[in-house]
Each structure stands twice: as structure tokens, then as C-alpha cells.
Amino acid sequence: MASKAPQVNDLIVCPICFEVYREPKSLPNCLHTFCKSCIKSYSVTAVNKNSNFNNTFECPVCRACYHDVDDCDSWVDSLPNNHLIVSLIDQGKMEKKELYCDSCIRLEKSQPAVSWCPECCDYLCENCVKCHKTYRFTMEHTVCNIEEREKTDKLKVDLFCKQHESRRLEVYCFDHEEPCCLMCATVSHRKCDKVSSLEDCSQSLGADVTRMLGKLEELQKTCVSEIERVADDKKSLKDESAEMEKRVKTIMEEIIKALKDKQKSFLENLKKTEESESIRLQGMLDEFLTVQKTTEDNINILKNSDEFPKVALFLELKQMEKRVSEIHTHTNKLAKLYHTSVLDGRIDDTVKTFHSSFNTFGEIKIREKRPLIDYLSTKLVLERSLVVEGSSCLTDVDVLDDDIIVTTCRIAKTLYLLDMTGKVLSSFTLKGNPWGIAAIQNKTFCVALRSPGLAIIFKVKDFSITVWKELNTSSNSWGICTEKQRIILSTEKQGGAGQLFRFYDLEGNSCGEREVIVGRSNNGAINTAPGEPLLFTYHHGHSLFSLDLNVAGSATKLHEGGNMKYPIGVTRDPNGNIYVACYDSHNVLQFNKSGNFIREIIHTDPVVRCPYGIRVKRLGDDIKLILTTGGKVLVYRFGD
Known part of the structure; x- marks a missing residue:
């Protein structure tokens, strides 16, 4: 570790490396600041050391404790920059420093500069000024004092060619929007339509x-x-x-x-x-x-x-x-x-x-401070239809960090990450047929697969998808959701009767299961929310069920048949109202928080054919209803 330099202001020195800050980052609670690379290295070491204590580490200065730091790189990247420290560092850089003769530096010598040559863009010492006035190529150059140089220095313009350092910039290529010397103009810009001398260009700047x-x-x-x-x-x-x-x-x-x-x-x-x-x-x-x-x-x-x-x-x-x-x-x-x-x-x-x-x-x-949405009476308006190239049967859908859409195609056995315009940011080939998706946290999500029965936890970093952990269920997986600090997975039950819900913590460790005797062992989707019962669809029975995970007993049937045919997707809005996507009736049904039917919020829409996955979540600035149908992701907004 480098020793602390006494001449540097303590306010701009990192307490870990004792050097001037490089990309200063502030911790969210105690606000102590460190170099980005320093706190990243420190947090990785500390979290690995405390891996048995919920991935925690302590501030190196005040020992304030930070919990659940799963991905140190992403967590540190998300920390706020300390702009005050950056300003102090920039101010220090702008302070006037002693200048040295450029000609002497090229001769590996060091002499204080006393003058400045605008033609050569060089600082000169007393001896070099005399030589400058005697050389044939520089004798007509007008040398000025250093103070006059400060006016030009404010513009921070280099008047010499980057390719040929000994040649001055003499022309400007408007096609490439760059200045160059005559040699560059002859070689690299001879076919350009508009090339003018800098002198001509500078005559009409008003x-x-x-x-x-x-x-x-x-x-x-x-x-x-x-x-x-x-x-x-x-x-x-x-x-x-x-x-x-x-x-x-x-x-x-x-x-x-x-x-x-x-x-x-x-x-x-x-x-x-x-x-x-x-x-x-x-x-x-x-x-x-x-x-x-x-x-x-x-x-x-x-x-x-x-x-x-x-x-x-x-x-x-x-x-x-x-x-x-x-x-x-x-x-x-x-x-x-x-x-x-x-x-x-x-x-x-x-x-x-x-x-x-x-x-x-x-x-x-x-x-x-924005108007509240009345979800039970507000109309849905189709905002955009996102076509996912290469897909023909998109199943479930979810949203990561309010701006990344994750969806899967059952036919192509492929996982897609999309931006809000539908652009494919990344894709991943899966081992089986995907069904359910559940966003977890920190750009982590889980996908339920059938044939083979499997659930996979993925992590996303810089739009790159990586497998973090596989949950081998030994039977086909169907719906999946998250509730508080656990993952809930619906799997086929031996014997073919009823539902089997398996529970895992966020690390993928099994932590129990719950059997429910309802219909056959394959259901559509599941959904829950803090303090709310688990919802699941039984598509062969055209039914929607509710199950209180904290109370022993069977599931309660909320709705069956009628305008609900082959229900697959289920979700809730922020107020707890329920939405069900029905594959055979080509509609979306809305229920209130108690499970009472309200309306067909989407019906007789030619765009919606055989919908699968559905989510009501924040996407960008507002809450949206997101629906998969065929090879498209449909995004609706609440409001006329």
C-alpha cells in the first residue's frame, strides 16, 4: 500500500489506498467515500469472509454494516458518485503549476519556461528563446510571454497534427469533421468534397x-x-x-x-x-x-x-x-x-x-406526485407490440430493473432479454421447454422448464446471461414466483393428481413443500404478493384457485368456466387486483383483490391470440400490463 503523501489535501485521499481518489464512490448509509476499485476489492474480500452471514461487509472507516451484497461488482457500480470529491480533484488539477521548457524536456533536461511560441506551441527557457530566434525555420516566429499563453490555453486546442506531430494543422475536412495537416489532407482526405484551410474557416466566426x-x-x-x-x-x-x-x-x-x-x-x-x-x-x-x-x-x-x-x-x-x-x-x-x-x-x-x-x-x-390509477375502471390502451425475431410461441414474461423485459419461447427453447423498444439485448438457449419466469432481485431471475423438469436461476451483467444455479426438481416444472425471501415452484406430482408446490430460499436451497389435491398435476401459472395468498391457474379445469400458504387446508376456487377457457397466466397489480390470461378464450379477465370477477379487460382484440404470460409491473416511468401472444410481447398502458 502506498504511503500517504503529506502535500495532498486529505479530502481527496482514499482511506484505503491513501492516493488521490479514482472514481470516488460513496456508501449509501454512512456516506464514507472510497476509490471504486478499492471498495470493490474490499467488498469482495469481506463478503467472501462473511459468506455465512447473509453476504455482509462493514465500512472500512466506521464499521457500518451492509447486508445482502450478492454481486459486489454490480453493487459497487450502482453506488452514487461523490461529485464534491470530483470537483475538488478537478480544482486541484487546475491550479497553476511550474512550467518547463519543451525543447529541454526533449533533450531530457529540465529548465523553467519563460516564454511561449504560438507557432510551435512550445514553452521555452531563456537559452532556447535565443536559439529559436536564430534558427532559419523559427527566426520569424513571434515569441510571447507565458501570461499571454493562458488565453489560448483556456480553449485547450492542440494546433499540431496527431498523425504528424511536427506539422501544424492547416486544413479542416467538413466531411470527417476534423482538422489535419497538409500531408493528411493529401493522403487521407483527397476524395473528400469539402476541405478548406483553417485560415479561411476562421475569418467568419461571428x-x-x-x-x-x-x-x-x-x-x-x-x-x-x-x-x-x-x-x-x-x-x-x-x-x-x-x-x-x-x-x-x-x-x-x-x-x-x-x-x-x-x-x-x-x-x-x-x-x-x-x-x-x-x-x-x-x-x-x-x-x-x-x-x-x-x-x-x-x-x-x-x-x-x-x-x-x-x-x-x-x-x-x-x-x-x-x-x-x-x-x-x-x-x-x-x-x-x-x-x-x-x-x-x-x-x-x-x-x-x-x-x-x-x-x-x-x-x-x-x-x-402523479395521479393514482383506478385499475378497476381505467381502460387499457395498446402502447406497443414488440415482435421477437426467431420466436413463435412466447410463454411467460417479467421485468428486470423496470427497463429490461425477459421472455421465453417454448418452440425455440430460447430465453430473450429485450429493451423497452423490443430490441433483443441478449438470448440464451435452454435445455428444455420454458414455462414460467420469476424476477428475483439485482438482475436475477428464475425460469421453470419442462422436459427435463428443471428450474434455473440466471444472473444478468452487462446484458450477458449466465447460469447461477440449477434446481433439479426431478419432475416437470410449471409456474414459478417469488414471495418475500423465497422462490415458489409448481411441479408435477407423482400419481398425476393435485399440485405440488416446492419452496427454495433465494440461494436456491430447498426449504419445504406443500401438496394440494386439485385436478391434475399440471397447472398454468402461480403468483403471490407479501401478505397475500398464492394464486394458481388450472388450465385443463378452466379454473383459478387461491391458497393461503400460512394456513393448513385445501385451495379455494375463485372462478371456473364461462369466459375463462384454458387460463394460463396470472398476475396482480400494485393494488392487489388479479389478472388472468386465457389461452383458448383469447382474453384477459380482471378480478378485485378478494377474487370477485370485475370485467374482461381485454376481449375481442384481433392482436391477442392464445395469450400465455402476463405481468402488471413498472416498465420505464409507469405501470404497464405486459402480455405474450404468439411471437409478440404486447405492452398496454392504463389510461385513455
């Missing part, structure tokens, strides 16, 4: 400066507006948090001492939620402040354009055009992605009335 200045000033206004919006939301968050804390404490004074433990838990959760959301808002502020700073620097250059050499200014403008377009796109994306959130706190009625059976003091969460 209109370009004005146009670029207008774009930058518009970008600056956008930054100011967005910064004000984020700052106001951050203040409102703090005010709402303070108001909620006051209400909680007021109620707490009216009830007995036994409730103090519940109060403490609630307030800690409140503070943690506020800090977590504040970090998100601060991240957005930092992004816009960075864009604003870059914009202001470019504006200053353009406002003082008369002070700079015209050739250098022209080249800087060309580079600036590309940067401004990229920054503008990035800023618009940030503004579009940003959402105003409010602190949503709920105090249980049981706490107010001092009922002995209450479980929690309340609930704290961050919700987006």
Missing part, C-alpha cells in the same frame, strides 16, 4: 459564436429552472419530514410507555427515508450544477472570443458544437427522468385508538 452563445444561454436557463425545482423539492421534503415527526411525537405523548419502541423504529425509518431521498435529490442537483458550470465556462469563452486566436477559436467552436449537443441531450434526459416526490406517511388507526393488536407505528415511503 455568426457561429452568436448561434452557439444562444444555445448555451438557453441551456443555462434550463439548468437554473431545474436546479430551483430540485432545491424546492428538497426543502419540501425536509419540511414534510419535520411535520410528520411532530405528529408522531404528539401521538406518542398520549399513549403508554410500551409504545416507545414502536416510535423509535418509526422515526429511524422516517429519517432513513428522508436521507435516502435527499441523496437522490442531491445527485440531481450535482448533475445540473456540473452542466451549469460547463455551460458558464463555454459562455465566458464565447463572450471573450475577441481575445483568442481565430484558428484556435474556430477549432474550439467545432468541439463545442459536439459537446453542447451531448450536454443538451443529457440535460433534457435528466429533466425528463426527474420526478417530484412527496413524503407519504401514514399513522395506523390502531395507534391512535391505542388498540393492543397493532403491528407497526406507521409507514414511510416516497411516492411520485
Whole structure:
């Protein structure tokens, strides 16, 4: 490990390697900062050491404990960048340093520079200045002092060819959008349509400066507006948090001492939620402040354009055009992605009335300030139809990280990862016929297979699919879902009667099973949610069942026959309402949380033929209904 350099500011030194930070990353709770590579190496070692303790590791500085770190690389990559540290490092780099003669450096000597030659782009010492004025090729060069160099240096333009370092840039190729020397122009750009000398290009910069200045000033206004919006939301968050804390404490004074433990838990959760959301808002502020700073620097250059050499200014403008377009796109994306959130706190009625059976003091969460969806009356609108090339019979479907669609084809025996436009990001050939899919966490998901009976847990990293673990069920697998900290798998039961549900933890270890005597041993799909019963379809019996996993007994039939023919897919929306995809009746049925039939939410739609898989989950910014039919994935939105 390198020794700590005493001349470097402690604020920009990593506490692990004692070097200036490289890609500084902050831990989410304690906010201590480390180099990305340092904390990644440390976490891998610590997690391997603590593999028997839920994959935990402790902060190297304060020993704050972090749990369930399964994939250290992905977890560290997702940590927020410390933009303050990056700014401090950049500021240190911008501080003026002693300059040395370039000619002497080439002779492996070191002499302080006193002058600058704009023609050669070289710093020169006193002796080299004298030589410079006597050489035939440089005697007519105008040498200036170093202070005048700082004006050109702001543009950071290299006036010499990258391919031929001894030759100056003399022409600009508009076809390739790059400057070059005469040799490059003769060899590489002789067939280009538009090639002009830099001197000619630099003679009329006024209109370009004005146009670029207008774009930058518009970008600056956008930054100011967005910064004000984020700052106001951050203040409102703090005010709402303070108001909620006051209400909680007021109620707490009216009830007995036994409730103090519940109060403490609630307030800690409140503070943690506020800090977590504040970090998100601060991240957005930092992004816009960075864009604003870059914009202001470019504006200053353009406002003082008369002070700079015209050739250098022209080249800087060309580079600036590309940067401004990229920054503008990035800023618009940030503004579009940003959402105003409010602190949503709920105090249980049981706490107010001092009922002995209450479980929690309340609930704290961050919700987006957007209209609530009335799932039971809102119409579905087909937003897009995604054709998956190479597939003809897509079975189940699910969503990873709100933006990656995972689906499988029974005929091609292939697993696909799609983006929200339907582009195939990756595919994987399976050993058997795929049926059910269940997203787990951290870009991990499980697929149930038939012939052979198997369930496979996959991990995704950089859109690459890898097998993490195989669950050998010894019989055909059908539906699959996740519930709290376990995987539930429906498999065929020996004898061909009833259902057999197998339970696994998130590591793939078997942790029990449950038999239910309902129909034959093959069902369609299964679904559950925290605190809710397990749902499963029995497609040969045209039925939908509910099963309470916490209570002994048989399953309850919720619906049978009628407009439900050969039901396969089943899912729930965020409010607990139930949706069933029916293969033979070519429709989707909607039930309320209690299992009462509401409506055919999709019917007589020529696009929907023989639907299999169905999910109601967040995809992008909104909750969508996602359905597989034939070789397509259909994406619906709730709303007219």
C-alpha cells in the first residue's frame, strides 16, 4: 500500500489506498467515500469472509454494516458518485503549476519556461528563446510571454497534427469533421468534397459564436429552472419530514410507555427515508450544477472570443458544437427522468385508538406526485407490440430493473432479454421447454422448464446471461414466483393428481413443500404478493384457485368456466387486483383483490391470440400490463 503523501489535501485521499481518489464512490448509509476499485476489492474480500452471514461487509472507516451484497461488482457500480470529491480533484488539477521548457524536456533536461511560441506551441527557457530566434525555420516566429499563453490555453486546442506531430494543422475536412495537416489532407482526405484551410474557416466566426452563445444561454436557463425545482423539492421534503415527526411525537405523548419502541423504529425509518431521498435529490442537483458550470465556462469563452486566436477559436467552436449537443441531450434526459416526490406517511388507526393488536407505528415511503390509477375502471390502451425475431410461441414474461423485459419461447427453447423498444439485448438457449419466469432481485431471475423438469436461476451483467444455479426438481416444472425471501415452484406430482408446490430460499436451497389435491398435476401459472395468498391457474379445469400458504387446508376456487377457457397466466397489480390470461378464450379477465370477477379487460382484440404470460409491473416511468401472444410481447398502458 502506498504511503500517504503529506502535500495532498486529505479530502481527496482514499482511506484505503491513501492516493488521490479514482472514481470516488460513496456508501449509501454512512456516506464514507472510497476509490471504486478499492471498495470493490474490499467488498469482495469481506463478503467472501462473511459468506455465512447473509453476504455482509462493514465500512472500512466506521464499521457500518451492509447486508445482502450478492454481486459486489454490480453493487459497487450502482453506488452514487461523490461529485464534491470530483470537483475538488478537478480544482486541484487546475491550479497553476511550474512550467518547463519543451525543447529541454526533449533533450531530457529540465529548465523553467519563460516564454511561449504560438507557432510551435512550445514553452521555452531563456537559452532556447535565443536559439529559436536564430534558427532559419523559427527566426520569424513571434515569441510571447507565458501570461499571454493562458488565453489560448483556456480553449485547450492542440494546433499540431496527431498523425504528424511536427506539422501544424492547416486544413479542416467538413466531411470527417476534423482538422489535419497538409500531408493528411493529401493522403487521407483527397476524395473528400469539402476541405478548406483553417485560415479561411476562421475569418467568419461571428455568426457561429452568436448561434452557439444562444444555445448555451438557453441551456443555462434550463439548468437554473431545474436546479430551483430540485432545491424546492428538497426543502419540501425536509419540511414534510419535520411535520410528520411532530405528529408522531404528539401521538406518542398520549399513549403508554410500551409504545416507545414502536416510535423509535418509526422515526429511524422516517429519517432513513428522508436521507435516502435527499441523496437522490442531491445527485440531481450535482448533475445540473456540473452542466451549469460547463455551460458558464463555454459562455465566458464565447463572450471573450475577441481575445483568442481565430484558428484556435474556430477549432474550439467545432468541439463545442459536439459537446453542447451531448450536454443538451443529457440535460433534457435528466429533466425528463426527474420526478417530484412527496413524503407519504401514514399513522395506523390502531395507534391512535391505542388498540393492543397493532403491528407497526406507521409507514414511510416516497411516492411520485402523479395521479393514482383506478385499475378497476381505467381502460387499457395498446402502447406497443414488440415482435421477437426467431420466436413463435412466447410463454411467460417479467421485468428486470423496470427497463429490461425477459421472455421465453417454448418452440425455440430460447430465453430473450429485450429493451423497452423490443430490441433483443441478449438470448440464451435452454435445455428444455420454458414455462414460467420469476424476477428475483439485482438482475436475477428464475425460469421453470419442462422436459427435463428443471428450474434455473440466471444472473444478468452487462446484458450477458449466465447460469447461477440449477434446481433439479426431478419432475416437470410449471409456474414459478417469488414471495418475500423465497422462490415458489409448481411441479408435477407423482400419481398425476393435485399440485405440488416446492419452496427454495433465494440461494436456491430447498426449504419445504406443500401438496394440494386439485385436478391434475399440471397447472398454468402461480403468483403471490407479501401478505397475500398464492394464486394458481388450472388450465385443463378452466379454473383459478387461491391458497393461503400460512394456513393448513385445501385451495379455494375463485372462478371456473364461462369466459375463462384454458387460463394460463396470472398476475396482480400494485393494488392487489388479479389478472388472468386465457389461452383458448383469447382474453384477459380482471378480478378485485378478494377474487370477485370485475370485467374482461381485454376481449375481442384481433392482436391477442392464445395469450400465455402476463405481468402488471413498472416498465420505464409507469405501470404497464405486459402480455405474450404468439411471437409478440404486447405492452398496454392504463389510461385513455
